[in-house]
Amino acid sequence: MKTILSDKSFRLAIIISLTFLFTGFLLLHFHLIAYGWAFFILLPIVTGIAIGALPSIKWAYRGLAVGLAIFLMLLLVGQLEGLICVLMALPIIVSLLFLGSVISLLLKRFEQLRDSTNLNTLALPFFLFLLFAPVDKKLNSAPETIAVSSVVVLPYSPAQVYEQIKSVDTLNTHKPFLLRIGLPVPQKCVLEREQIGGLRTCYFEGGKIVERITALQQGKLLKMDVISYQLTGRKWLGFREAIYLFELTATGKTKLIRTTTYTSELKPRAYWEPLEQIAIEQEHQYVFDNLAQDLAAAYRRGSQPQAPK
Structure with a gap:
């Protein structure tokens, strides 16, 4: 020494x-x-x-x-x-x-x-x-605006998927790697009013995100602007919009498209953007896995999905 x-x-x-x-x-x-x-x-x-x-x-x-x-x-x-x-x-x-x-x-x-x-x-x-x-x-003071989309196909009708995702009592499923080592883990989402202008609050470990509904078609579209967020650290990251798009496939299943629009101050973008995308995709995957779990619990296995009205 x-x-x-x-x-x-x-x-x-x-x-x-x-x-x-x-x-x-x-x-x-x-x-x-x-x-x-x-x-x-x-x-x-x-x-x-x-x-x-x-x-x-x-x-x-x-x-x-x-x-x-x-x-x-x-x-x-x-x-x-x-x-x-x-x-x-x-x-x-x-x-x-x-x-x-x-x-x-x-x-x-x-x-x-x-x-x-x-x-x-x-x-x-x-x-x-x-x-x-x-x-x-x-x-380089102006933040970049980026949209990240993830897709999952579920063996349920759009109406069934919509009912399960609009408000979530508890998110509790297998956590992807980044959520296990510190990425904010969503716990629940509460929908106050199911109409344009209604608020949907998603609670995380150490914070929350408040969204206002800007477009709503049951079983087809749920679009929200982020009006406030309180998450530990991450002052370089901002959230703008959250969108759920529900599409009925030819086989009667639902193609769910989740899009998160956010802003980032981190540069160079060629380095940071792929890492940000991976992080957001893992957040999406956690929500998708929990959704599949909730749908399986809500509907008997083998029951036929109903077409949206």
Whole structure:
């Protein structure tokens, strides 16, 4: 242990990673920068550049690993971010930290950069982040609007499916992976009035979403605007609309299409959008699995679905 702590590259790597990452996160937390390119792309790269400039890259990498682990652990313990957010961000952060260190190693190889343990010199890349972050916030402040749809076919009539999904007393079925490790788990949905303008409130572990009905055709369509939501964390995510579309198939079954429209401040979109889609699809799957379970309990197995009136 003494040998490890006595290595200057190891100690400086811990100091650099914690200082850079925590400063960036504090700026993000106080809305001084955006959830965008500066934070998720430039900050890890400049941190990696500073790490790669240290004399011993072997001990620098070890110090970086320790610093990153401490940073993420403090975020989780302090409930500043959830496990889902950390796991989603980890691949891009680690990859770009390594990329930044490789840039420094290449510069040293071509004698464009020298080894350094001077903190003033090592901090220079961070000023690039500080200069670009306000520009990034100004250019990328508008959230993106995205719609995600999931489909399930159920051996019941549209009227039967509609009756079971419009209001749900208890959601209790097998949880997909992301719900087991921290994605909000829906518990029940209460429909106050079954008419245009009526409210439907869905309760989650740690919050709720309130929806107002904007279009309603029993057994055909249930369309709602999200008017408020209170979920733990996730300030970068907003909800706009929820739609259930019921279609009768040629075989007398129901094709149920669930669409969630949401907004996201996270960038780059090429990285975040597929992950957001997976998360929402798992939420949909949990609702679908519970719906199938409720339908099986409500209607005797083998009974013929009735056509909607």
